[in-house]
Amino acid sequence: MQVVACIKQVPDTTQVKIDPETNTLVRDGIPFIINPYDTHALEEALRLKDRYGCKATVISMGPPNAEAALRKALALGVDRAILLSDRVFGGADTLATSQVLTAAIQKLSQEEEVGIIICGKQTIDGDTAQVGPGIATRMNIEQLTLIDRIDWIDMESRKIRVRRKLEGRSECIESHLPAMLTVVREINQPRYPAVAMRLSSRDAKIDVWDNGVLQLDQETTGLKGSPTWVSRIFSPERDQGEILGEGINNPQEIASLVVNKLIENDIFTL
Numbered sequence: 001m002q003v004v005a006c007i008k009q010v011p012d013t014t015q016v017k018i019d020p021e022t023n024t025l026v027r028d029g030i031p032f033i034i035n036p037y038d039t040h041a042l043e044e045a046l047r048l049k050d051r052y053g054c055k056a057t058v059i060s061m062g063p064p065n066a067e068a069a070l071r072k073a074l075a076l077g078v079d080r081a082i083l084l085s086d087r088v089f090g091g092a093d094t095l096a097t098s099q100v101l102t103a104a105i106q107k108l109s110q111e112e113e114v115g116i117i118i119c120g121k122q123t124i125d126g127d128t129a130q131v132g133p134g135i136a137t138r139m140n141i142e143q144l145t146l147i148d149r150i151d152w153i154d155m156e157s158r159k160i161r162v163r164r165k166l167e168g169r170s171e172c173i174e175s176h177l178p179a180m181l182t183v184v185r186e187i188n189q190p191r192y193p194a195v196a197m198r199l200s201s202r203d204a205k206i207d208v209w210d211n212g213v214l215q216l217d218q219e220t221t222g223l224k225g226s227p228t229w230v231s232r233i234f235s236p237e238r239d240q241g242e243i244l245g246e247g248i249n250n251p252q253e254i255a256s257l258v259v260n261k262l263i264e265n266d267i268f269t270l
Contacts, residue, residue, distance in 0.1 A: 001115040001155070002177035003054045004105055005045040005078070005134070007038035009062050009069040034069045038122025039176035040183050043120050043190040044150065046077050052153055054115070055079050057108065061089060061100055067206055075193035075201035082108075086210035094126070100132030100221055103214045105135065116153075116160070117180040121146060129182070143180055148186040153177075185207045 012031040042058060049056040058073040059064050061084040070081035082205070084104055092100065105114055119132035129145075136143035144162050151161040151172070164171040166183050193201075209219065219225060244261065245254035 001052075002046045002108065002112050003048045003052050003056050003118065004108065005038070005042045005056065005058045005073070006101055006116050006117065006119045006135070007042055007058055007060050007069060007073065008035045008120075008123050009033070009060065009066040010035045010123055010213065015087065032065070032068070034072060035120055035123045035125075037122060037124075037183070037185065039120075039190045040185055041118040041120045041181075041189050042073055042076065042078070043188045044181075044183055045116075046191070047188065048077075048116065048150070048153070049077070055112065057085065057103055057114075057134060059108075060100060060105035061085070061092075061097060061104075063090075064208075070206050071201045071204070072193070074204045074206075075198040077193075077197060080207070081204070082207045082209060084209050084210075084214070087219050088211050088222045088224075090126065091226065091229075092221060093228045094128050094134055095132040095227060096221050098131050099136060099225060100214065102135050102138040103216055104209060105139070106212065107115045107209075113178075115158075115177045115179075117141075117178070118164035119180070119182045121182050121184050132180055132182040137178070139178075142175045142177075142179040143182075144173060144175055145182045147181045147183045150181075150187075202209065 011031045012033040020268045045056045045058070048054050049085035056078045057080045058070060059082045060070055062069075064083075064085055068083065070083055074081050082104060084100055089096075105117060108114055109112055117132075117135060119135070125130075133143050133145065144160075144164065146164045146166065147162045148165040148170070149163040151163065153160045156160055159174055160177055160178045160179055161172065161174045162181065164173060165186060211218065223229070242261075244257040
């Protein structure tokens with residue numbers, strides 16, 4: 001059985017720029033990293049490989065330079081790395097992205113069963129948390145989100161037990177395989193690559209699949225297949241603050257000053 005980790009290469013900065021004509025990210029001169037949540041997805045795939053003997057495969061959709069993220073995954077110990085790269089995939093929103101990733105996973109499953117798909121909870125550049133559930137919906141499989149622990153997998157009964165991290169509580173769930181999991185940071189501590197693995201990953205093979213391999217309708221991929229787009233990204237301007245009174249040293253005074261300030265600005269009336 002294969003465990004597939006989906007990872008994304010994201011900008012290592014908040015000062016990103018958007019091309020005004022295409023509404024896509026300007027990548028020139030920006031350093032990139034593996035999306036932090038995806039590093040935990042990758043680590044969990046490797047732990048399942050160590051624990052159950054699964055084959056660990058990593059997939060990323062992006063431009064040719066996303067190969068660097070896949071080499072890091074190979075250095076950590078994944079068995080196979082696949083880059084989905086084609087100009088027709090460019091500018092995709094979450095809907096079009098899940099379309100391409102689903103097609104690649106389905107193609108993989110023709111070679112060997114894909115029992116578990118693991119994604120990070122969300123990406124730091126989009127923060128939508130939609131791609132993982134989108135894959136599950138397209139594949140019509142179970143989706144288990146916000147996972148902070150995998151308790152066990154029963155290969156014979158094709159079941160998995162996980163714990164979900166919810167607001168103020170946790171939830172334990174048993175589900176059938178195949179399943180898609182999105183994981184949170186608390187699930188594990190990502191490992192570091194060994195020097196020997198890092199050196200061998202430099203020459204390791206990375207499969208590059210374009211649309212000639214996946215055979216998708218170009219109207220459903222990239223910008224053409226994206227009903228949503230980013231119109232603007234900006235850093236909010238900081239408002240000038242004001243310090244009133246002596247804080248905890250004189251709480252009655254500060255309370256009076258705050259009330260008076262609210263009244264002066266017509267925010268509060270007595």
